[in-house]
Amino acid sequence: MNGPEAVLRVSAGPVPEKPKAVRRSSPSRLSADFLFHKAAVFAAFLAAATLFATVIAITYDSWPSIQTFGVWGFLKSSEWNPVTQTFGAFPFIVGTLISSAIAMSLGVPVSFGIAVFITEIAPAWIKKPVAGAIELLAAIPSIVYGLWGLLVFAPVFAEIEPWITRNLGAIPGIGPLFHGPPMGIGMLTAGIILAIMVLPYISSIMRDVFLVVPSSLRESAYALGSTTWEVAWHIVLPYTRSAVIGAIFLGLGRALGETMAVTFVIGNSNVLSSSLLMPGATIPSVLANEFTEATTMLYRSSLIYLGLILIAVTLTVQSFAVLLIRRLGRSQGASA
Amino acid sequence: MGVVARRRAADVASKILMGIATAVGVFFLLWIIWTTLRFGISGMHWDLFTKDTPPPGTDEFGLRNAFVGSLILLAVSLSIGVPIGLMAGTWLAEYGFRGRTANAVRFINDIMLSAPSIEIGLFAYAIMVGPMGHFSAAAGGVALAILMIPIIVRTTDEMLGLIGSDMREAAIALGAPVWVVVTKVTWKAARAGILTGILIALARVTGETAPLLFTALNDQFFSTGLLRPIANIPVVIYQFALSPYANWQQMAWAAAFITVLFVLVLSLVARSVLGKVQVPK
Numbered sequence: 001m002n003g004p005e006a007v008l009r010v011s012a013g014p015v016p017e018k019p020k021a022v023r024r025s026s027p028s029r030l031s032a033d034f035l036f037h038k039a040a041v042f043a044a045f046l047a048a049a050t051l052f053a054t055v056i057a058i059t060y061d062s063w064p065s066i067q068t069f070g071v072w073g074f075l076k077s078s079e080w081n082p083v084t085q086t087f088g089a090f091p092f093i094v095g096t097l098i099s100s101a102i103a104m105s106l107g108v109p110v111s112f113g114i115a116v117f118i119t120e121i122a123p124a125w126i127k128k129p130v131a132g133a134i135e136l137l138a139a140i141p142s143i144v145y146g147l148w149g150l151l152v153f154a155p156v157f158a159e160i161e162p163w164i165t166r167n168l169g170a171i172p173g174i175g176p177l178f179h180g181p182p183m184g185i186g187m188l189t190a191g192i193i194l195a196i197m198v199l200p201y202i203s204s205i206m207r208d209v210f211l212v213v214p215s216s217l218r219e220s221a222y223a224l225g226s227t228t229w230e231v232a233w234h235i236v237l238p239y240t241r242s243a244v245i246g247a248i249f250l251g252l253g254r255a256l257g258e259t260m261a262v263t264f265v266i267g268n269s270n271v272l273s274s275s276l277l278m279p280g281a282t283i284p285s286v287l288a289n290e291f292t293e294a295t296t297m298l299y300r301s302s303l304i305y306l307g308l309i310l311i312a313v314t315l316t317v318q319s320f321a322v323l324l325i326r327r328l329g330r331s332q333g334a335s336a
Numbered sequence: 337m338g339v340v341a342r343r344r345a346a347d348v349a350s351k352i353l354m355g356i357a358t359a360v361g362v363f364f365l366l367w368i369i370w371t372t373l374r375f376g377i378s379g380m381h382w383d384l385f386t387k388d389t390p391p392p393g394t395d396e397f398g399l400r401n402a403f404v405g406s407l408i409l410l411a412v413s414l415s416i417g418v419p420i421g422l423m424a425g426t427w428l429a430e431y432g433f434r435g436r437t438a439n440a441v442r443f444i445n446d447i448m449l450s451a452p453s454i455e456i457g458l459f460a461y462a463i464m465v466g467p468m469g470h471f472s473a474a475a476g477g478v479a480l481a482i483l484m485i486p487i488i489v490r491t492t493d494e495m496l497g498l499i500g501s502d503m504r505e506a507a508i509a510l511g512a513p514v515w516v517v518v519t520k521v522t523w524k525a526a527r528a529g530i531l532t533g534i535l536i537a538l539a540r541v542t543g544e545t546a547p548l549l550f551t552a553l554n555d556q557f558f559s560t561g562l563l564r565p566i567a568n569i570p571v572v573i574y575q576f577a578l579s580p581y582a583n584w585q586q587m588a589w590a591a592a593f594i595t596v597l598f599v600l601v602l603s604l605v606a607r608s609v610l611g612k613v614q615v616p617k
Contacts, residue, residue, distance in 0.1 A: 044432070318447045
């Protein structure tokens with residue numbers, strides 16, 4: 001609109017527009033309002049009802065398996081045999097818990113380090129690009145983590161595994177966890193890749209809540225002679241404790257339910273192994289791996305039953321996460 | 337070592353460790369992007385866009401059916417997810433406010449926001465694939481839409497919440513009905529933020545694979561029908577990466593590269609749009 005046309009347009013004066021009819025008393029105004037409101041209510045209802053519908057539908061689909069194997073019997077049985085049609089969840093539950101435990105024990109400290117680095121230590125010019133880079137980790141699709149994990153990371157990790165066996169394998173007590181052939185894939189690889197994947201989720205929430213800490217608290221501590229580390233550990237962390245635990249729970253929920261990346265690198269063995277270097281399986285990985293091959297109704301139903309166990313666990317974990325993260329916001333009230 | 341020296345040493349050590357932690361995070365990001373770039377570009381081939389996925393054992397290239405299938409799935413999921421997400425977010429911000437019901441919906445939505453995508457796949461399987469008796473593109477689109485909705489709901493709710501009440505009051509004082517106030521005033525004022533939410537939702541579902549394994553599955557041939565299985569990029573990456581054929585693995589990398597590029601561009605566009613959001617005070 002900066003060329004001569006614009007001048008022409010302006011010089012021609014405003015085009016007289018026909019005034020729009022104001023339908024003030026027409027009944028359509030009322031009904032349009034009514035319809036818009038109802039559409040919004042319906043959409044909100046749909047959005048919320050999906051959660052319950054998901055649980056109900058998955059329960060319904062796993063019913064044949066629930067009836068055949070029961071609850072306790074299914075949870076503690078290690079037998080997973082499509083030929084004899086006997087199914088038990090135990091190896092997959094343990095595999096899910098172990099891979100997530102590895103992910104948390106590596107991912108939480110690193111996430112905390114990243115959050116403190118960005119909020120307390122880094123000079124202003126480095127904050128934004130670093131925070132952006134860490135957030136991009138969350139944008140990478142999990143299938144790409146899987147592809148990279150299997151074809152790039154696993155071969156490199158296979159070179160490191162003999163070193164792990166030599167050093168960590170010699171520690172009494174936990175040593176046997178690190179014995180095994182250096183294949184590059186297995187429970188430990190899955191845990192490490194999960195740890196990378198949860199970094200952006202945990203660290204970005206930690207970072208956000210660390211910024212909520214009133215600067216008066218921070219400055220008072222510095223004025224009393226605290227070091228940066230002491231401020232982070234004794235002032236910032238206690239102030240944001242509930243939200244930090246919430247962030248960890250949120251990351252845990254992600255790790256428990258992560259499917260593709262784990263399926264690629266865990267090795268997909270339905271037999272529980274005593275070593276972290278050996279292949280294993282998690283609930284999502286066995287679902288992704290065997291679902292399309294499940295030919296009988298009971299087989300498919302048992303797989304969905306595994307999904308039901310997973311959703312029960314993740315929903316609990318995530319409810320805690322949301323409640324804990326919200327608590328900080330509420331106690332802050334308007335000042336947040 | 338004195339107390340001061342010890343505290344100072346702890347401080348320096350912790351700063352170094354925090355720096356290393358951050359470096360580790362950035363290192364893995366660069367490593368993943370670098371390998372995707374390297375293998376992806378070397379796997380680039382014009383046939384990828386013009387030919388369909390080749391049968392096993394041949395040395396041909398082709399992903400046309402998967403690209404088209406993925407675009408169809410995304411279109412279906414957008415056409416379901418955007419209206420529902422937008423309206424639900426609008427209800428929260430414009431009708432529900434801070435009420436008990438609205439907060440309950442927000443709580444459930446926050447849980448859905450990080451629900452494992454594989455469970456959503458099982459849900460779409462249960463309500464669509466089971467009753468219909470076969471895998472279908474429509475079921476895949478529904479699964480992706482369910483993953484999109486919580487993101488759109490949340491950003492819409494938050495962005496509309498940023499609009500000051502004076503604008504609404506002014507519009508109402510002029511005699512506008514509520515639906516006109518919402519569509520012509522508040523949506524318009526918050527459009528950059530709402531658009532960001534939709535872009536983020538699109539980026540999130542673009543690479544989703546797990547739910548598609550239970551719904552859209554895959555198809556070796558070109559198809560656009562919504563009621564039958566459809567080829568799509570994520571499932572092709574999954575199947576080709578685990579195959580023994582070198583050209584299939586190359587195609588998996590090429591597809592992963594294009595997916596990552598698409599998602600990163602979407603994320604960057606979303607961020608720059610969000611940067612332009614002006615908060616009316």
